[in-house]
Amino acid sequence: MSLLQVNDIHTYYGQSHVLHGMNLEVKPNEAVSLLGRNGAGKTTTIHSIMGLTPPREGDITFSGTAIQKKPPYQIFAHGIRIVPQGRRIIPTLSVEENMKLAAFQAVSKNQQEEIERVYEYFPILPERRRQKAGHLSGGERQMLAIARALLGKPQLILMDEPSEGLAPIIVREIAEIITKIKATGVSILLAEQNVKMALFASDRHYIIDQGTTKYTGSTQELETHPEILEEFLGISV
Ligand SMILES: Nc1ncnc2c1ncn2[C@@H]1O[C@H](COP(=O)(O)OP(=O)(O)OP(=O)(O)O)[C@@H](O)[C@H]1O
Ligand SMILES: [Mg+2]
Numbered sequence: 727m728s729l730l731q732v733n734d735i736h737t738y739y740g741q742s743h744v745l746h747g748m749n750l751e752v753k754p755n756e757a758v759s760l761l762g763r764n765g766a767g768k769t770t771t772i773h774s775i776m777g778l779t780p781p782r783e784g785d786i787t788f789s790g791t792a793i794q795k796k797p798p799y800q801i802f803a804h805g806i807r808i809v810p811q812g813r814r815i816i817p818t819l820s821v822e823e824n825m826k827l828a829a830f831q832a833v834s835k836n837q838q839e840e841i842e843r844v845y846e847y848f849p850i851l852p853e854r855r856r857q858k859a860g861h862l863s864g865g866e867r868q869m870l871a872i873a874r875a876l877l878g879k880p881q882l883i884l885m886d887e888p889s890e891g892l893a894p895i896i897v898r899e900i901a902e903i904i905t906k907i908k909a910t911g912v913s914i915l916l917a918e919q920n921v922k923m924a925l926f927a928s929d930r931h932y933i934i935d936q937g938t939t940k941y942t943g944s945t946q947e948l949e950t951h952p953e954i955l956e957e958f959l960g961i962s963v
Pocket of ligand 1: 739742744762763764765766767768769770771811919
């Protein structure tokens with residue numbers, strides 16, 4: 727059974743038709759990547775799932791429930807979280823205040839305990855707990871953005887280009903954190919342009935272009951047939 731099923735969705739910005747029948751699936755305990763060039767429709771797909779740009783046609787099922795017409799707070803309550811493109815942490819608040827704010831939304835009691843549990847994935851964050859989030863490095867901000875999403879033990883995290891703007895060694899660190907999160911039973915949909923990271927962190931991949939799914943396959947298939955990446959993404963790894 728699938729955890730998330732996106733069936734033939736069409737999403738628009740006003741008159742502009744951006745997703746043209748997007749299909750994808752995430753199974754329980756799976757990390758799946760959404761690969762595509764600038765403007766391919768990765769963010770729009772993630773926002774469609776989260777209810778931020780609801781699809782005009784098609785359906786989205788999560789754990790057997792249709793969610794395509796639900797508002798974002800209800801989708802959040804079903805156990806889906808978004809780590810937005812560009813991190814979007816609150817720079818004027820401290821690390822701990824960012825966590826507290828998210829904990830009040832995600833957890834009904836023992837918020838501090840839950841914050842400390844999540845800090846275990848990211849030892850640097852409790853060391854910086856009193857620092858303003860705006861003073862963190864790019865990698866630390868990304869860690870904070872992911873940490874926030876882990877509060878309340880979600881079932882699925884939608885990560886939008888977490889590697890963007892980070893040095894390769896930090897990207898590697900984030901990829902390792904993603905595999906650790908997956909090992910605890912959380913499923914992940916990872917939108918990426920960094921194919922190396924996607925291959926490292928995900929089990930399966932969708933290559934999208936112009937708002938539709940062009941290819942789907944496993945990490946093993948993409949590693950043995952790198953010409954697929956060349957054909958659909960125009961890159962060689
Ligand atoms: N708010 C908006 N209003 C109108 N068009 C938009 C809006 N946001 C995105 N688009 C258009 O929708 C298409 C898909 O954009 P989207 O942001 O989903 O791509 P993406 O794959 O996330 O790209 P990137 O890698 O640059 O983040 C693009 O053609 C983009 O110009
Ligand atoms: Mg995007």
